[in-house]
Amino acid sequence: xxxxxxxxxxxxxxxxxxxxxxxxxxxxxxxxxxxxxxxxxxxxxxxxxxxxxxxxxxxxxxxxxxxxxxxxxxxxxxxxxxxxxxxxxxxxxxxxxxxxxxxxxxxxxxxxxxxxxxxxxxxxxxxxxxxxxxxxxxxxxxxxxxxxxxxxxxxxxxxxxxxxxxxxxxxxxxxxxxxxxxxxxxxxxxxxxxxxxxxxxxxxxxxxxxxxxxxxxxxxxxxxxxxxxxxxxxxxxxxxxxxxxxxxxxxxxxxxxxxxxxxxxxxxxx
Numbered sequence: 001x002x003x004x005x006x007x008x009x010x011x012x013x014x015x016x017x018x019x020x021x022x023x024x025x026x027x028x029x030x031x032x033x034x035x036x037x038x039x040x041x042x043x044x045x046x047x048x049x050x051x052x053x054x055x056x057x058x059x060x061x062x063x064x065x066x067x068x069x070x071x072x073x074x075x076x077x078x079x080x081x082x083x084x085x086x087x088x089x090x091x092x093x094x095x096x097x098x099x100x101x102x103x104x105x106x107x108x109x110x111x112x113x114x115x116x117x118x119x120x121x122x123x124x125x126x127x128x129x130x131x132x133x134x135x136x137x138x139x140x141x142x143x144x145x146x147x148x149x150x151x152x153x154x155x156x157x158x159x160x161x162x163x164x165x166x167x168x169x170x171x172x173x174x175x176x177x178x179x180x181x182x183x184x185x186x187x188x189x190x191x192x193x194x195x196x197x198x199x200x201x202x203x204x205x206x207x208x209x210x211x212x213x214x215x216x217x218x219x220x221x222x223x224x225x226x227x228x229x230x231x232x233x234x235x236x237x238x239x240x241x242x243x244x245x246x247x248x249x250x251x252x253x254x255x256x257x258x259x260x261x262x263x264x265x266x267x268x269x270x
Contacts, residue, residue: 058126058133060087065233083233086118092134093180093188095150095166099130107150111164114138121195137180137193139163152185169201169209176201178211 068080096107109129117124125138127148141163142148148164151171158173168185169178177198180189192199197214204210223229226236 056090056092056134058089058135060089063088079235079237080233081235082230084118084231088119089117089124089135091120091124092136093190093193094182094186095136095180095189096152096186099132102130104152106153109148109150111138111142111144111146111148113144114142120193122193123195137189139179169211170204170207172201172209174201174203181211 063086065081065083065086068075068077070076098105098107107129109127111125111127112133113126114123115126123138123142124135125142127134127136146164148166149162150166152168154168154171159167159171161167161172161176161178166180169181172178177200179192179198181191181199182189183191192214199214200212202210202212229236
């Protein structure tokens with residue numbers, strides 16, 4: 001009787017179990033190893049490729065900071081990390097960018113706004129002309145409401161440059177201050193783009209314009225406090241590290257003067 005009751009219970013339990021042909025199929029749970037999930041992978045997946053945008057926009061684009069790391073997650077540049085969040089604004093370094101159907105015509109634009117840009121030392125200006133708006137580098141005294149002109153013509157008479165206008169260097173007079181300099185026409189400005197810098201047109205020789213570039217020595221402005229340096233994304237060194245000052249190292253001191261024992265002064269008889 002005991003064996004019969006056990007067999008009946010086992011058959012009853014088997015009938016309650018879900019068969020393999022049920023609608024709910026068994027699923028295999030796979031757990032990936034933790035070694036494949038690295039910091040570099042996370043940074044690459046969350047990184048916004050703002051440099052590879054094909055369509056121009058004046059809207060600020062969010063950026064992910066790397067903290068001095070490359071795509072492998074290793075530190076490549078030390079002293080970088082933290083700081084306030086920044087958004088990138090695409091700057092058009094090619095001033096003479098014609099619109100379709102308006103080639104070889106001077107471009108006149110109006111300055112709508114001059115503002116600070118956290119991604120560069122120079123201020124930027126939002127200009128509008130025709131059916132487009134774009135960001136450009138602002139000159140020193142550029143203000144909202146100014147009208148600027150970009151021309152690609154070189155005349156017989158030298159042009160007296162107006163601040164904010166863009167001309168070929170061959171059309172400018174000797175002694176003109178310039179910035180945002182191109183190497184080849186239409187290649188985009190690569191020289192003299194930092195704040196407070198300018199070049200000077202020195203002379204013109206055999207169809208060549210000689211321009212004096214600014215010096216690489218920069219004036220070190222006082223930040224004011226250590227916290228402001230952290231806002232700019234600069235990490236301090238370790239507290240154990242200290243620059244060696246005058247207390248360290250061997251001192252080169254002048255030798256004491258020689259004393260002659262040949263001509264000694266006479267002794268006092270007292």
